[in-house]
Amino acid sequence: MSGIEEQTFCQLDFSKIKNKTGAAETEQVNRPNNRFTAPFGHNPGELSIEAGRYRLLWSPHCPWAHRSVIVRKLLGLEDVISLGTVNPIRSEQGWEFSLDDAGVDPVLGIRYLSEAYFHSDPEYSGRASVPAVADIQTKKVVYNDYLTLTNIFETAWAPFHKKGAPDLYPEHLRKDIDELNDVIYHDINKGVYKCGSADSQEDYEKAYDALFARLDELEQRLASQRYLFGDFISDSDVRLYVSLARFDVIYYTEYKANRNRLIDFPNLWGYARDLYQTPGFGDTTDFEAMKKAQYASGNNPLNIIPKGPDLSGWSTPHHRERLSK
Amino acid sequence: MSGIEEQTFCQLDFSKIKNKTGAAETEQVNRPNNRFTAPFGHNPGELSIEAGRYRLLWSPHCPWAHRSVIVRKLLGLEDVISLGTVNPIRSEQGWEFSLDDAGVDPVLGIRYLSEAYFHSDPEYSGRASVPAVADIQTKKVVYNDYLTLTNIFETAWAPFHKKGAPDLYPEHLRKDIDELNDVIYHDINKGVYKCGSADSQEDYEKAYDALFARLDELEQRLASQRYLFGDFISDSDVRLYVSLARFDVIYYTEYKANRNRLIDFPNLWGYARDLYQTPGFGDTTDFEAMKKAQYASGNNPLNIIPKGPDLSGWSTPHHRERLSK
Numbered sequence: 001m002s003g004i005e006e007q008t009f010c011q012l013d014f015s016k017i018k019n020k021t022g023a024a025e026t027e028q029v030n031r032p033n034n035r036f037t038a039p040f041g042h043n044p045g046e047l048s049i050e051a052g053r054y055r056l057l058w059s060p061h062c063p064w065a066h067r068s069v070i071v072r073k074l075l076g077l078e079d080v081i082s083l084g085t086v087n088p089i090r091s092e093q094g095w096e097f098s099l100d101d102a103g104v105d106p107v108l109g110i111r112y113l114s115e116a117y118f119h120s121d122p123e124y125s126g127r128a129s130v131p132a133v134a135d136i137q138t139k140k141v142v143y144n145d146y147l148t149l150t151n152i153f154e155t156a157w158a159p160f161h162k163k164g165a166p167d168l169y170p171e172h173l174r175k176d177i178d179e180l181n182d183v184i185y186h187d188i189n190k191g192v193y194k195c196g197s198a199d200s201q202e203d204y205e206k207a208y209d210a211l212f213a214r215l216d217e218l219e220q221r222l223a224s225q226r227y228l229f230g231d232f233i234s235d236s237d238v239r240l241y242v243s244l245a246r247f248d249v250i251y252y253t254e255y256k257a258n259r260n261r262l263i264d265f266p267n268l269w270g271y272a273r274d275l276y277q278t279p280g281f282g283d284t285t286d287f288e289a290m291k292k293a294q295y296a297s298g299n300n301p302l303n304i305i306p307k308g309p310d311l312s313g314w315s316t317p318h319h320r321e322r323l324s325k
Numbered sequence: 326m327s328g329i330e331e332q333t334f335c336q337l338d339f340s341k342i343k344n345k346t347g348a349a350e351t352e353q354v355n356r357p358n359n360r361f362t363a364p365f366g367h368n369p370g371e372l373s374i375e376a377g378r379y380r381l382l383w384s385p386h387c388p389w390a391h392r393s394v395i396v397r398k399l400l401g402l403e404d405v406i407s408l409g410t411v412n413p414i415r416s417e418q419g420w421e422f423s424l425d426d427a428g429v430d431p432v433l434g435i436r437y438l439s440e441a442y443f444h445s446d447p448e449y450s451g452r453a454s455v456p457a458v459a460d461i462q463t464k465k466v467v468y469n470d471y472l473t474l475t476n477i478f479e480t481a482w483a484p485f486h487k488k489g490a491p492d493l494y495p496e497h498l499r500k501d502i503d504e505l506n507d508v509i510y511h512d513i514n515k516g517v518y519k520c521g522s523a524d525s526q527e528d529y530e531k532a533y534d535a536l537f538a539r540l541d542e543l544e545q546r547l548a549s550q551r552y553l554f555g556d557f558i559s560d561s562d563v564r565l566y567v568s569l570a571r572f573d574v575i576y577y578t579e580y581k582a583n584r585n586r587l588i589d590f591p592n593l594w595g596y597a598r599d600l601y602q603t604p605g606f607g608d609t610t611d612f613e614a615m616k617k618a619q620y621a622s623g624n625n626p627l628n629i630i631p632k633g634p635d636l637s638g639w640s641t642p643h644h645r646e647r648l649s650k
Contacts, residue, residue: 198627198629199627200627200629201628201629201630204629204632205632208632208633209632252578253577253578253583256629256631256632256633257633258578258631258632258633258634259632259633259634259635260633260634260635261586264635302523302524302525303526304523304525304526304529304581305526306581306583307529307530307533307534307581307583307584308533308581308582308583308584308585309583309584309585310584310585310589
């Protein structure tokens with residue numbers, strides 16, 4: 001199970017951390033680290049909404065970060081909020097900008113993500129996680145709530161959306177989207193981690209059953225409609241997509257989420273390819289980064305990265321447009 | 326990669342054994358342990374061929390043992406050579422008859438497989454491996470050469486074959502069968518272990534490429550003929566089958582043999598189901614034992630066994646009979 005902790009801690013907080021032998025270290029409780037949650041807005045105490053002021057920091061392997069990067073692109077916020085990318089191979093000092101020239105983020109001038117957290121709080125003791133929004137002026141992390149970041153981009157940042165940007169979070173559907181997001185979160189986004197990090201056979205099977213029951217349900221839902229809420233892409237599609245994109249390459253093999261692969265669900269697989277082939281999705285999907293994060297970590301001393309699975313299917317025709325009205 | 330060593334050492338000898346951290350212990354060279362190789366025959370010094378004299382000892386997870394059990398059944402040797410089964414979960418004392426009443430093999434009266442090896446040689450220092458043929462009178466292991474055991478059953482034991490038993494090793498094809506067996510052995514039977522226990526990315530990719538190139542070749546070969554040598558089952562089919570039966574359940578996920586699964590190869594998958602549904606194959610195939618051996622070992626302290634993959638496809642129609650002349 002090498003790397004599950006690493007993947008988990010790109011953002012998620014579990015109450016228990018496993019040590020390398022798999023034994024639960026119950027005393028080492030990890031506190032929620034999405035503590036930078038001040039709202040964006042125009043009132044005092046809120047984070048100001050300004051083009052060029054913020055930098056979104058991510059690793060392409062991380063599903064929680066990936067969804068904010070997809071939404072940023074779908075809404076045309078690339079020139080408004082810049083993007084810094086850490087190496088998906090986590091160093092012993094944490095996430096590192098070692099893919100950049102001289103190993104330093106060119107805008108923030110930092111080598112490690114943790115530096116931006118320490119700029120915010122010199123005594124910060126949580127995980128320096130992605131996604132994180134840093135203020136370029138102060139070089140401080142100002143927002144890192146992965147649960148709400150896509151919604152922030154979709155609402156507070158609306159004045160900067162590109163012309164013709166999709167409405168990923170339509171007002172009249174927000175309750176429904178939130179409800180579905182919650183289900184996707186518990187059973188799928190986080191459900192795969194529950195499979196991979198279960199402490200007992202019983203907990204594992206419970207998570208596995210919930211995961212595949214939910215996938216079966218969504219498989220049906222997507223039989224007669226192109227996307228989760230009909231004929232348009234919503235915030236829920238982004239949240240489902242990031243887990244589907246990692247399913248066969250990581251979760252199936254490493255998290256024991258192995259009843260079936262994504263490619264065994266005709267509708268979900270067509271739907272995932274449809275999104276992958278939509279600008280904003282496939283062009284931000286880095287399968288190699290997912291593998292590096294999973295296999296080239298400290299838990300895998302030989303650092304052998306699987307050649308498979310065969311990913312060529314992602315670019316094949318999906319024929320989902322026939323479901324469009 | 327929990328359990329690769331265990332699986333490996335149901336029989337195979339590698340020159341290096343990996344410790345639990347994956348580092349190669351180069352000094353701990355494992356000598357070939359198939360040292361009991363005296364021929365069966367009617368000459369002095371040869372093992373006599375007698376019904377009821379021997380007991381074949383195996384674990385159902387082990388491909389090297391499985392093939393001898395398939396051949397024993399295909400040839401109708403069940404009443405001639407009895408069968409003792411160890412627990413696929415290897416104990417710290419090695420393979421154990423803990424599935425039997427009182428934890429003792431009812432015929433040999435031993436608790437551990439190693440006892441039969443020590444009866445043969447009190448100073449035996451190799452691995453007590455399966456398959457092993459024990460003499461019931463002396464309770465000694467007399468034969469454990471996994472490479473040749475199926476051929477021994479097919480030739481020396483011919484006088485005891487059931488009426489109408491298939492000729493798995495026809496004299497005029499032996500050279501061809503041996504050659505194909507050699508290829509299957511290096512690229513597939515042992516090839517998956519080369520993937521799973523490689524010390525370097527380069528060695529891993531070499532084994533992976535050889536494995537899938539060979540599977541692609543056999544996929545073609547099986548497009549126009551029902552079995553490897555035409556319209557009859559041969560020793561080569563048995564040897565290929567035991568690896569195919571373990572492919573999706575173990576090798577794909579645990580040995581990084583993950584370009585495709587067996588079920589992604591239409592011909593190989595139909596062929597494997599065809600054999601599975603033939604008496605001698607499916608009824609000796611124990612997927613749960615394979616999982617137990619892999620996951621419930623000392624390397625997996627939480628002992629969580631994957632629920633997947635979905636194995637229901639093994640019983641579906643294969644339509645391979647249309648290839649019969």
